[in-house]
């Protein structure tokens with residue numbers, strides 16, 4: 493499935509729709525892999541997901557800090573939104589210092605990961621794979637698959 497997203501309002505709607513398709517697994521975190529070039533819209537999508545889940549604090553790109561964890565309000569299916577940017581990593585082993593294995597064991601974690609290709613050797617099968625493209629007309633495309 494492909495969606496063309498014209499603006500941030502449409503992105504907010506799409507993120508809301510997407511999070512509603514996710515449900516916690518029985519014994520592992522829910523991993524969402526976000527692929528696409530720099531500027532394709534991975535962080536913007538994560539921000540929209542965070543808003544859809546009721547995160548009120550500002551969500552910024554974790555490119556330098558690698559990982560950010562947001563606590564979600566009660567009554568959401570997940571307790572934590574974990575945002576990881578693997579852009580600067582060169583192998584899955586570099587996820588270990590982030591406590592990635594522990595994070596992935598907890599079904600109450602929703603993990604959104606940018607640049608999954610950089611750490612592919614350490615990733616379990618994601619619940620969803622999204623691929624982002626910035627289009628010449630200024631809109632953004634999301635491919636689900």
Ligand SMILES: Nc1ncnc2c1ncn2[C@@H]1O[C@H](COP(=O)(O)OP(=O)(O)O)[C@@H](O)[C@H]1O
Pocket residue numbers: 497498499500503528529530531532533534535536537606624631632
């Ligand atoms: N669907 C969208 N509609 C409008 N602007 C967008 C959309 N997605 C991303 N942008 C804008 O494009 C720029 C780069 O997006 P970003 O999410 O930081 O890319 P990435 O994380 O993939 O490198 C940001 O300024 C962001 O606001």
Ligand SMILES: [Mg+2]
Pocket residue numbers: 534535536553577606
């Ligand atoms: Mg980004």
